[in-house]
Amino acid sequence: MLRYAARRLAAAVPVVLGVAVVTFLLLRLIPGDPARAVLGIHASPQQVAQLRRQLGLDEPIYQQLWSFLVGLAHGNTGTSIYYKVPVSSLIWAALPVTASLVAVSAVFCVVITVPLATLAAARQDRPADHAVRVFSLVGLGMPSFFFGIILIIVFAVDLHWFSVGGWGTTFAEHLRSLVLPGLTAAIAIAPVLIRSLRVGMLEVIESDFVAAARAKGLRGPRVLLAHVARNALIPTVTLLGISIAYLIGSTVVIERVFDLNGLGNLMLNAIGVRDFPVVQGVTIVYAIAVVLINLLTDLTAAQLDPRVRLR
Amino acid sequence: MAGQPGTDESRPAARPPGFGRRGPGLTRRDLLWRSAAGAGLLAAGPVLAACGSGSATPSASASTAGTPKRGGTLNFGRQTGPTQLDPANSIVEGDVYTLDKIFEPLYITNPAGQLVPWLAQGHTVSTDGKTWTFALRPGVKFSDGKPVTADDVVFSIQRAGSDPNGPLNFLDFAISSLKADGTSSVVATLSQPWAPFLSDISVFANAILPKDFGGQSASAFFASPVGTGPFTLQSFVKGGNVSLVRNPHYWQAGKPYLDAVDFVYISDDNQRVLQLKSGQVQVISTVPPTQVSALKADSSVVLEEFPSWAVDLLFFNEKVPQFADRNVRRAINYALNVPAISQATTYGTAKPGGSFFPPSLQYYQDVPTLSYNLSAAKAELAKSKYPHGFSFSLLVSSGNSQYVAAATIIQQQLKPLGITVTLNELDDAAFHTAFEAFNYQAMINGATNDISDPDEMASFQVDVKGGGSHSFWTYYDNPSAIDLVHQAETEFDDAKRAALYGQIQAIVAQDAPYIALDYPPNIYAWSPQLHGFAVNPGGAYRLEDVWLG
Numbered sequence: 001m002l003r004y005a006a007r008r009l010a011a012a013v014p015v016v017l018g019v020a021v022v023t024f025l026l027l028r029l030i031p032g033d034p035a036r037a038v039l040g041i042h043a044s045p046q047q048v049a050q051l052r053r054q055l056g057l058d059e060p061i062y063q064q065l066w067s068f069l070v071g072l073a074h075g076n077t078g079t080s081i082y083y084k085v086p087v088s089s090l091i092w093a094a095l096p097v098t099a100s101l102v103a104v105s106a107v108f109c110v111v112i113t114v115p116l117a118t119l120a121a122a123r124q125d126r127p128a129d130h131a132v133r134v135f136s137l138v139g140l141g142m143p144s145f146f147f148g149i150i151l152i153i154v155f156a157v158d159l160h161w162f163s164v165g166g167w168g169t170t171f172a173e174h175l176r177s178l179v180l181p182g183l184t185a186a187i188a189i190a191p192v193l194i195r196s197l198r199v200g201m202l203e204v205i206e207s208d209f210v211a212a213a214r215a216k217g218l219r220g221p222r223v224l225l226a227h228v229a230r231n232a233l234i235p236t237v238t239l240l241g242i243s244i245a246y247l248i249g250s251t252v253v254i255e256r257v258f259d260l261n262g263l264g265n266l267m268l269n270a271i272g273v274r275d276f277p278v279v280q281g282v283t284i285v286y287a288i289a290v291v292l293i294n295l296l297t298d299l300t301a302a303q304l305d306p307r308v309r310l311r
Numbered sequence: 312m313a314g315q316p317g318t319d320e321s322r323p324a325a326r327p328p329g330f331g332r333r334g335p336g337l338t339r340r341d342l343l344w345r346s347a348a349g350a351g352l353l354a355a356g357p358v359l360a361a362c363g364s365g366s367a368t369p370s371a372s373a374s375t376a377g378t379p380k381r382g383g384t385l386n387f388g389r390q391t392g393p394t395q396l397d398p399a400n401s402i403v404e405g406d407v408y409t410l411d412k413i414f415e416p417l418y419i420t421n422p423a424g425q426l427v428p429w430l431a432q433g434h435t436v437s438t439d440g441k442t443w444t445f446a447l448r449p450g451v452k453f454s455d456g457k458p459v460t461a462d463d464v465v466f467s468i469q470r471a472g473s474d475p476n477g478p479l480n481f482l483d484f485a486i487s488s489l490k491a492d493g494t495s496s497v498v499a500t501l502s503q504p505w506a507p508f509l510s511d512i513s514v515f516a517n518a519i520l521p522k523d524f525g526g527q528s529a530s531a532f533f534a535s536p537v538g539t540g541p542f543t544l545q546s547f548v549k550g551g552n553v554s555l556v557r558n559p560h561y562w563q564a565g566k567p568y569l570d571a572v573d574f575v576y577i578s579d580d581n582q583r584v585l586q587l588k589s590g591q592v593q594v595i596s597t598v599p600p601t602q603v604s605a606l607k608a609d610s611s612v613v614l615e616e617f618p619s620w621a622v623d624l625l626f627f628n629e630k631v632p633q634f635a636d637r638n639v640r641r642a643i644n645y646a647l648n649v650p651a652i653s654q655a656t657t658y659g660t661a662k663p664g665g666s667f668f669p670p671s672l673q674y675y676q677d678v679p680t681l682s683y684n685l686s687a688a689k690a691e692l693a694k695s696k697y698p699h700g701f702s703f704s705l706l707v708s709s710g711n712s713q714y715v716a717a718a719t720i721i722q723q724q725l726k727p728l729g730i731t732v733t734l735n736e737l738d739d740a741a742f743h744t745a746f747e748a749f750n751y752q753a754m755i756n757g758a759t760n761d762i763s764d765p766d767e768m769a770s771f772q773v774d775v776k777g778g779g780s781h782s783f784w785t786y787y788d789n790p791s792a793i794d795l796v797h798q799a800e801t802e803f804d805d806a807k808r809a810a811l812y813g814q815i816q817a818i819v820a821q822d823a824p825y826i827a828l829d830y831p832p833n834i835y836a837w838s839p840q841l842h843g844f845a846v847n848p849g850g851a852y853r854l855e856d857v858w859l860g
Contacts, residue, residue: 032740036747039476047475083394083549093548149581157589164589165582166575259582261551269550269578274740 001302005295012291019287020072020280024065027276033057034081034274055081068280077284078277082270087281090266095285097167097262098251101185104178106244108186109193113236114229116190117197121232122224124202132198136191144250148184148257155180165259181258185250189243196239200232234305241297245290377842383859384571385841388583388592392550392576396533398518399471402478404596404850407515409553409574411851413454414518414538417445417464418509419853420763422617422845424671426513430459430539440504440803445512447495452560453521454543461491466522468499468512479761481779482511504801506808510764515851541567541855551576561855568843568858587612587836593859594837594844600660600713606836613839616660616832617846618671620760620768623664623714624825625721629786631752633703638695640823644681645688647724653829656716660834664827666816667758667772671830671848672765674812680820680827685727692728700729706745706754709736714755717828721755746784755828758783761849769796769815772825787824 035051052058056067071078077087120132156164163177204210205228213223252264263282270278302308391405398414401407417431428434432448451459472483485505490498501508511517519539524532536544539562542555553574557567575592577583583595584602588611598606598614606614625647627634634640653663668675681687692698705721707714715736722732737745746754760768770778773796775788782788792815799811819825833846843856 030741031737031744033744036743037740039478051476085549090549093551149585152585157585160589164586164591165577165579166586166591256579257582259577259579259586261576265578272739 001299005299008295008298009291012288012295015291016284016287017069020069020284021065023280023283024068024276025061027274027279028061028064032274034276037273037275038081072284077281080270080275080278082273082275082278087277090278091263091281091285094261094263094266094282097260098248098255098264100174100178101181101251101254101260101262102244102247104182105185105189105247106240108182109190109240109243112186112190113193113197113240117194117201117236118224118229120194120198121201121205121228122220129198132194136194139187140191142187144184144188145253145257147187148181148254151180151184152258165257167260177258177260181254181260184257185247185254188250189247193236193239193243197229197232197236200235201228204228204232230304234301237301237304238297241293241300244297245293248286248289248293377860379568379842379856379858380860381565381568381858382570384573385569385594385854385857385859386573386575386592388575388577388586388595390576390578390580390583390597392574393547393553394550396536396544396547397529398467398516398520399474399477399480401515405550405574405576408851409555410536411515411518411540412542412555412572412854413536413540413544414515414520415540416513416515416518417447418513420510420513420847420849420851422847424618424673424763424848426509426763429513430464430519434509436803440506440801441501443499443501443508444492445497445499447497448562449495451539451562453537453539454558454560455521455525455537456560457521457525459519459539460494460522461497462494463522464497464519465489465491467519468517470520471516477516479514479516482514482516482762482767485511504803506800506803507762507764507766510762510766514762541853542572545571563855567855569854572854584836587838590838593841594835596833596835598834598836600658600834603658603660603834611839612836613841614834614836615846616834618669618848619831619833619850620669620672620763620848621757622667622669622759622830623661623717623755623757623828624667625717625828626746626754626756626783626785626825627823628749628752628754628784629788629824630749631703633697633701634753636695636697637822638691639697641681641821642688642691642695642728643725643730644823644826645684645691646728646730647721647826648683649826649828650683652717652720652724655720656713657829657831661829661831664829665820667819667825667827668765668768668812668816669760669830669848672760672768673763674765674809676809676813676816678813678817678820681823688728700731702731702733703752704733704735706735706737706742706751708739708742710739717755749781749784749786751784756783757831763849765812766796766800769799769812773815773819782824785824787822789818789822789824792818792822 033048035048035055035057039047039051049058056064068078077091079085080087080090083090116132116135120129123129152164155161162180163173166177168174168177210223210227213227251262252268254260255262255264256268263285267279267282270282389405389408391403393405393409395401395406396410396413398410401410415430417429418426419429421427428448430448430451431445434443434445436443445464447459447461447464453459468483468486469489471477472480472486474480485501485503485508486499487502488500492498499508520532521537525537541558541561541563543558545554545556547553555572555574557570561567577586577595580597580599584598584606586592587595603614603616606612627640629635650663653661662670665680666675666678692700705718707718709715715734718734722734725732735751745751746756758768758772771780772778772783773787773789773792775782775786775793795811795815795818799808799815802808802811833850835844835846837844840860842858842860844852846852
């Protein structure tokens with residue numbers, strides 16, 4: 001398995017490189033000049049040209065791309081044009097926020113999905129099942145920024161249980177400020193997982209070994225959890241992995257709504273001022289995160305299902 | 312004046328700043344939403360130039376109700392976080408309205424738009440208008456306890472004027488020499504008589520720092536800056552939150568009242584409003600116009616629309632043959648129902664446009680404009696080379712919902728003339744690149760005056776050669792208007808200057824090189840426990856008089 005992981009990680013290098021190159025080129029295709037953005041409206045054409053030289057923006061694109069890739073190979077993501085600090089320092093400041101948000105959302109996903117899907121499968125076509133399905137549809141249909149604002153108004157502005165937004169300074173404040181955004185993100189993703197797990201469980205319930213377990217005299221809940229859920233979980237874990245990768249993208253909106261200064265907000269601001277190095281840096285972090293999560297998902301699925309052999 | 316878009320709560324990304332420089336966050340112009348109600352207040356106009364030496368006790372802030380209480384930390388929610396604190400290199404909201412709590416200039420503009428002596432106690436001007444002598448206020452100390460001397464003033468202003476990347480360095484162009492006369496007096500010799508000089512001196516870029524940064528490097532100095540302001544820097548996350556604490560050496564005895572100020576970076580409009588309502592912050596900037604009526608009705612919040620030196624306009628590129636035709640521009644002006652556009656797109660928060668000068672700006676005059684009259688519009692178009700109409704493309708910044716809405720209404724209102732408008736929406740960075748390269752036919756954009764004197768706006772929008780922007784990227788060229796702008800620059804008599812600027816505004820209103828749509832105010836909201844808060848028309852607020860009840 002270690003060899004498998006090492007090979008997968010090696011295969012990630014061209015993926016990340018590809019993302020870096022495509023991002024680099026796309027950024028230069030769209031109109032908008034970072035030098036103008038920095039200098040402002042009163043800048044003379046000479047001033048702009050001077051700054052472009054200073055930033056290396058007057059070099060041919062292939063040369064800029066080469067310097068960027070060489071820097072990257074040395075672990076150097078460059079200096080922010082707007083903030084004038086190393087991109088890595090901006091990313092390290094924002095990464096914990098986004099990573100915690102994703103982690104909390106993933107926990108909420110599991111906490112919501114497993115009981116609801118189990119309930120729905122156990123009570124197939126009965127009111128509880130219908131209720132869970134309606135909940136899934138509502139969760140799926142409601143835009144997360146809207147749901148987020150509703151949560152803020154009810155639980156932060158009216159009840160004062162949580163903060164409206166921001167990140168706080170202590171660990172307890174961080175946790176408290178992650179509850180509502182985590183829940184918002186989870187509600188957007190859980191419906192898919194609930195449906196997948198429910199269908200999976202219904203299929204497993206039909207299978208012979210469940211009948212055998214029941215015949216053996218095992219009670220309903222134990223059959224459901226130890227035999228049905230365990231086997232139905234495997235496709236859902238894969239789906240959860242994909243969802244978390246998707247979640248990384250959707251944190252951009254959620255960070256905005258909940259005023260969390262994570263990678264998503266950092267990237268949005270950087271796009272607004274054409275701060276190329278920052279956009280490139282954050283995109284690479286996203287690419288690496290997605291590759292890693294997919295790898296972890298595969299490894300977890302292999303652990304859960306002995307039939308899967310990783311080569 | 313800057314091309315910059317207004318407030319938009321729907322826009323996810325940060326927005327470019329105001330006058331000039333763009334960066335994450337709002338434009339300073341966004342701060343500059345101004346109120347109709349406040350306009351009358353400012354009619355008194357700034358005290359300008361040649362006023363001799365005075366020693367009025369400074370009071371930058373509005374009167375406060377009750378007895379001020381000392382202590383407490385103010386949490387202030389703003390749309391942008393500062394990226395740096397160098398006065399000479401700043402232009403965006405987050406930078407400027409942080410550093411102006413740490414550094415102060417010789418004069419400042421108070422909330423009524425008047426210049427008041429600040430680190431100077433007064434000044435005299437020679438009869439030829441070229442020699443200005445500033446007497447420094449005695450007893451002013453930097454936050455490290457060292458006294459402010461004339462050498463510090465000379466160093467600071469020379470540095471601001473000579474910084475090649477200084478966004479407002481042009482404001483110091485008239486200075487030919489600046490010398491210390493003893494320790495408490497500074498003499499500025501100008502290359503020409505220059506009436507706006509006092510106003511130029513009052514800009515935040517000309518704030519006073521210790522000479523040679525007190526022996527440090529510039530970067531070390533601005534990492535832990537030393538100034539004369541009511542607060543000093545405690546901590547600072549680039550682009551994020553800033554904490555300021557009281558300057559124990561502040562020159563106004565007993566002030567500031569607050570122990571500390573935390574500027575909290577909250578980019579999302581909704582978040583700012585909700586954090587105010589929940590009590591996480593006590594005051595917020597840049598309230599979205601859509602939420603103004605709801606907040607006004609909310610007794611737990613105080614909302615005020617402060618008049619600003621900002622105006623939103625429809626600009627025409629006169630390199631486009633149709634727009635080089637004066638009759639076409641006049642026809643369009645007549646065809647637009649400006650009050651209706653202003654009401655619909657700013658939710659009634661902004662006063663409808665008339666003169667290209669905002670009413671809060673000194674020497675504003677309510678000149679006759681080509682107000683809505685469809686038959687006059689048709690008559691003007693009939694006189695033009697395009698009597699049956701034509702098509703043009705209207706450039707707007709897609710992130711600015713107010714401008715996009717205005718563009719859509721303009722599109723409808725020009726249909727009766729046979730003029731077909733297509734909208735060209737670009738994201739803000741692309742928008743700036745396009746219009747600054749004259750790569751547009753018509754556009755909606757905002758202009759802001761940075762100082763109390765209207766010369767900046769007049770020369771930027773009228774002086775096609777000397778103003779720096781080819782009349783705000785329109786190529787509008789009216790020699791008699793340009794001549795009046797230059798006359799006003801060297802005229803020291805207040806009544807005569809007023810008459811000159813009145814003529815300029817009247818000419819522009821008839822030529823219609825651009826059409827003022829509205830005058831947006833600076834909208835702030837705060838908790839009733841906050842007292843003494845006021846914003847000047849430039850968008851600046853001082854906090855030494857603010858206290859928490």
